Every structure is written in C-alpha cells, then in structure tokens.
Amino acid sequence: MSERHCYYHPLEAARWQCRGCQRLLCSRCVPVNDKRTGHCPLCRAPLRYLGSANTAVPFWNRLGAFFVYPLGRAPLVLILICTLLPAFMTPGLLSLAVSLLLLAAQTRYLYAVLEHTSEGELSPPPLGVAFSGGGLVLVIQQVVIFVVMAAAVEMSARFLGPVAGVIVMLAVLLALPATVMLLALEGQLGEALNPLRWLALMSALKWPYFVLYGYLVLLVLGAGVVTDFMWQHFSPAVAQALAGMSASYLSIVAFHLMGYLLFQYQDRLGYAADSSEELPAEQGPRSDNETLRDVDLRLREGDFRAAAGALEGYVERHRQDTQQVPRLFRILVEMDDNDRILRLQRVFMEHFVLSTHAADLAALIERCRKADAGWLPSNAERVFQAAESLYQSGHTRLALWMLKDYHNRFANEPMWVADALLLTARILANHVRNAAKARNFLTVVAKRYPERAAKAQALLAELDQHGTLADGR
Structure with missing residues (x-):
C-alpha cells in the first residue's frame, strides 16, 4: 500500500x-x-x-523475519513435542489419541499465530496458547472446509462437465488462504465457507493477496521437496520425524505470513492495530511536548491566538526556556497584543536582560508603554540591568526613561540607586552632551552614597578633564 x-x-x-x-x-x-x-x-x-499499517514494512521486504519466527522458544518447543512424542509411542489407541490431541494443539497454535500477527504482535504467542482449548474444534472446522470444497469440485465436474470442475478446483484452491484467514478472524465456519466473503477479502487486499498466494505455493512445494529428500536419505523413522518437523516449521511460517498480510492492510479491512515493535505510549496528563506540538500546529494554521494561549502556560512553567520565551514574545508582537505582553513583561524582561537581547528588550518596553502609559517596572535590579543593556546597545532614550525618578522609586535600595545615578550621569555626558547635569548627578553620589563616593570622585575628575565619561560600570 x-x-x-x-x-x-x-x-x-x-x-x-x-x-x-x-x-x-x-x-x-x-x-x-x-x-x-x-x-x-x-x-x-x-x-x-x-494503526501501524501505514508504517508497516511490506511483507515481501521482510521474508527473512518470517523464517526466523518459528525459531522462537515457544514454537520450537511445540514443533519438537508434536514431532518427537508420537515417535516414541507404540501404535494403538493411546498413540492415536495423543496424536489427535497434538494435532489439535498445533492447529490451535497456528491460528493463534495468525491472530496475534494480524493484531501487530510480531513475536510468537506463548506455548500455553496451544493447550488452551478449542484446537479440536478448529481441526473439525478445517476438515469440514476441505470436505465442502472437495464436494463442490466433485459436483461441478459431475453436473457441469470437466472444464467447470477444473475451474471450480482452481477457484477453491485460490480461495483456500482466504478461508483460513476468515476462520481465524471471524471464528465462524459459515463465514469461512461463504464465497462472497472470499471475494470481499481478496478484493479488499487486491494484488498483495496473489503475491501472498505465490509465496504459499512456494512453501508447499518446498515442503514437498524437503519431505522427498528426507525419505530418500534417511531411515523411515528419522525421515518421518524430520519431515514432520519441516512441515510444522513451514506451516508456522505460512500462518505468520498470512497474519502479517492482514496486519499490513488492516485499513482496507476496517480495523487498526499497533505493531509490537512500536509500542504506544499511554495517554496521561498533557505533557510539555504535547503542548509544543499543539503550538506548532496552530502556527502552521496561522492560528496565533490559540498558539499563544497554549505557549503562555508553558512559558509560565519554564521561564528559563531560551527558545520558547522569545517565541511567545514574537507571536504576541505579530498579534499586536500589547495587553498580554504587559501582563507577561516580568518574564520577558528577565529573559531579555539576562540573554542580552537588547532589541527585543527595547520592543518590550515600547509595547508595555503603549499598553499602559503609566507603566514602570518595579524591580530595582532588573530596571538597572535593563537600562544598562539598553544604553550599551544604543537605546539611550529608553535607558534614560527606565532610570527616570529611580532614586525615589527605589529609595530603599541605596546601592542600586547609586549605580543608577552613575549610569545616568554617563548617558548625560556621552550622549545628551549635558556635562553640567552629569556633574550634578555625580556630586549627589559623592555626597550621599559613601560606597560609591570614590567612584563618583574619579568620574568627576574625568568629566572635568575630557568632558565625557568612559563607558563601563
């Protein structure tokens, strides 16, 4: 497919x-x-x-796996039991009964192989399945199918002529795998004997059914060649055991192959199954990965509002995510949603300051001011860091605005106030070209903030000598 x-x-x-x-x-x-x-x-x-049908490897590309399948522990043990146990028993009613039970067990296991494989289970079923019951019923049903098919061929040849008999014989031989698959899937003899169901299954599977049929014919021919070889080169007892083992082995291969065909084309048959090689994850609370998947889909569809809504919750939980925080900001900018930007400004500002994204920081401040003309950030350290970042990136006007009335807003943070006054003086001297006003700020620091007095005195001397102040904190 x-x-x-x-x-x-x-x-x-x-x-x-x-x-x-x-x-x-x-x-x-x-x-x-x-x-x-x-x-x-x-x-x-x-x-x-x-289901996994869309990702399943075509059966003709994994033929080697089909021949390895019966070498698993459970099928191998079953093959040995069904082959060797009768060989050690003397002929009689007990031997016949044991052989019949083993045939039932083997038949039950073969159908279990088909069922398990059709559901995506690519490892052999456990040995206990063979002895779980129902095998004798399957044997009887299979015998009934063969008898009915043989009777149909005989009746066609008798009443419609030899040509019709040959045509019917070819038809029932072609439908034989379909009857096996229907009996395994439906569990009802009537379904397996219904020619309309044969046609429905073959038409649903289309040409792969006939490819499968070709492989099954090769397996039957191979079994015949192996049996002939055994009888020619070994004693009758050994040949019988080896031929039985090879027949059981190839039967498991054939049923596994039929089951995989159903699994591969499950969508045509109206059901969905997962491969055991691709185990599904259990559904639990919405994970971060699922949230980001949703964001990706929404963005691809151009649904920015839904994408922002999903990503906002994620960013609130992961404020240090260096990819998703700026991503959310860009989405909100694209939406021109300044109100939401203002609500999340603390998250954005912290990220942009620490990551030195000065351009985004400047855009953030401008949009917050548009949303609320009276807005001013309330964290002394973050305000100073933002102002310093803006100044160093050339956004001097915004840097001065951030430092506006800093000494009154954060009077209980004297060290940060002193540093803010020094930064203000530097901006005034270097970019506003107002040395007199810069000198006033430096004088205030020298008089009121002893921890920065020496720094202020040095800057005053530099200002008097050069008229500007060297950049640096």
Whole structure:
C-alpha cells in the first residue's frame, strides 16, 4: 500500500485522520495512546486511528523475519513435542489419541499465530496458547472446509462437465488462504465457507493477496521437496520425524505470513492495530511536548491566538526556556497584543536582560508603554540591568526613561540607586552632551552614597578633564 504522510510533517507517516477536516496527522502531532481516541488539535473533531499499517514494512521486504519466527522458544518447543512424542509411542489407541490431541494443539497454535500477527504482535504467542482449548474444534472446522470444497469440485465436474470442475478446483484452491484467514478472524465456519466473503477479502487486499498466494505455493512445494529428500536419505523413522518437523516449521511460517498480510492492510479491512515493535505510549496528563506540538500546529494554521494561549502556560512553567520565551514574545508582537505582553513583561524582561537581547528588550518596553502609559517596572535590579543593556546597545532614550525618578522609586535600595545615578550621569555626558547635569548627578553620589563616593570622585575628575565619561560600570 502507498504510505500516507502527515499534513504538517511530510516526512512522517500518518497515524491518525481527522473525521472532520480529513487532515492526516502523525505521532508528533497527536501522541499515540492505548485508547486510540482523541480529537483533532485544529477542529476538535474525533480522530480515526490508522494503526501501524501505514508504517508497516511490506511483507515481501521482510521474508527473512518470517523464517526466523518459528525459531522462537515457544514454537520450537511445540514443533519438537508434536514431532518427537508420537515417535516414541507404540501404535494403538493411546498413540492415536495423543496424536489427535497434538494435532489439535498445533492447529490451535497456528491460528493463534495468525491472530496475534494480524493484531501487530510480531513475536510468537506463548506455548500455553496451544493447550488452551478449542484446537479440536478448529481441526473439525478445517476438515469440514476441505470436505465442502472437495464436494463442490466433485459436483461441478459431475453436473457441469470437466472444464467447470477444473475451474471450480482452481477457484477453491485460490480461495483456500482466504478461508483460513476468515476462520481465524471471524471464528465462524459459515463465514469461512461463504464465497462472497472470499471475494470481499481478496478484493479488499487486491494484488498483495496473489503475491501472498505465490509465496504459499512456494512453501508447499518446498515442503514437498524437503519431505522427498528426507525419505530418500534417511531411515523411515528419522525421515518421518524430520519431515514432520519441516512441515510444522513451514506451516508456522505460512500462518505468520498470512497474519502479517492482514496486519499490513488492516485499513482496507476496517480495523487498526499497533505493531509490537512500536509500542504506544499511554495517554496521561498533557505533557510539555504535547503542548509544543499543539503550538506548532496552530502556527502552521496561522492560528496565533490559540498558539499563544497554549505557549503562555508553558512559558509560565519554564521561564528559563531560551527558545520558547522569545517565541511567545514574537507571536504576541505579530498579534499586536500589547495587553498580554504587559501582563507577561516580568518574564520577558528577565529573559531579555539576562540573554542580552537588547532589541527585543527595547520592543518590550515600547509595547508595555503603549499598553499602559503609566507603566514602570518595579524591580530595582532588573530596571538597572535593563537600562544598562539598553544604553550599551544604543537605546539611550529608553535607558534614560527606565532610570527616570529611580532614586525615589527605589529609595530603599541605596546601592542600586547609586549605580543608577552613575549610569545616568554617563548617558548625560556621552550622549545628551549635558556635562553640567552629569556633574550634578555625580556630586549627589559623592555626597550621599559613601560606597560609591570614590567612584563618583574619579568620574568627576574625568568629566572635568575630557568632558565625557568612559563607558563601563
């Protein structure tokens, strides 16, 4: 089948399809879960789970795995039991009964292999399945199928002629794998004997069914060649045991192959199964990764408001995220949502100051002022750091605005006030070209703030000598 890809991630195979907008989504868009229920992150319509069929390797590309499959512990033990146990028993009623029970167990296991594989379980079922009951019923059902098919061929040849008999024989031989698969899936003899169901299954699977049929024919021919070789080169007892083992081995390969065909084309048959090689994660509380997936989808759809709403909660929990904090700011800028920017200004300012994103910092301050003309940040350290960053990046007007009335706003933070006055003096001297006003600020620091008095005196001397102040704290 042609692999369908995610609408938003074209390199990813689709795992879901929205019943509303019909978008194909991958596990990056919608996390896989055991319940296989969910809603489209865009239109909120229910999702249809596609299972692992869309990511399954075509059966013709993994033939080696089919022949390794019976070498697992459980099938290998079953093969040995069913082959060797009758060989050590003397002929009689007990031997016949044991052989019949072993045939039932083997048949039950073969159908379990088909069922498990069709559900995406690519490891052999446990040995206990073979002895869990129901095997004898399957044997009887399988015998009935063969008898009915043989009777159909005989009746066709008798009443419609030899040509019709040959055509019917070819048809029932072609439908034989379909009857096995239907009996395994439906568990009802009537379904397995219904020619309309054969046609429905073959038409749903299309040409891969006939490719499978070709492989099954090769397996049957291979079993015949192996049996002939055994009887020619070994004693009858050894040949019988080895031929039985090879027949059991190839039977497991055949049933595993039929089960995988159903798994690979499950979407055509109307069900969804996960591969055991790709275990789904259980659905739990919404994770950060899921939130970011939702943000990505919303942005791809141009739904900035929903993207901002999802990302805001994430940023509140992860204020140090160097990618998502500026991303949220850019989204809000694109939306021109200054009110929300003002509400989140502490998060943004802390990030932009510490990461020296001066351009974003300047944009943040301008937008906060637009949202609230009377707004002023309330953290002394952060205000000074922001002003210093703005000054060093050339945003002197905004730097002076940040320092406006700093000594009154943060009178209980004398060290920061002193540093703010020194920075103000530097801006006035170097960019406003107002040396007199700069000298006034430096004089205030020298007189009122002993911890910075020496620094202020040195700057006063520098100002008198050069008319400007060297940049630096």
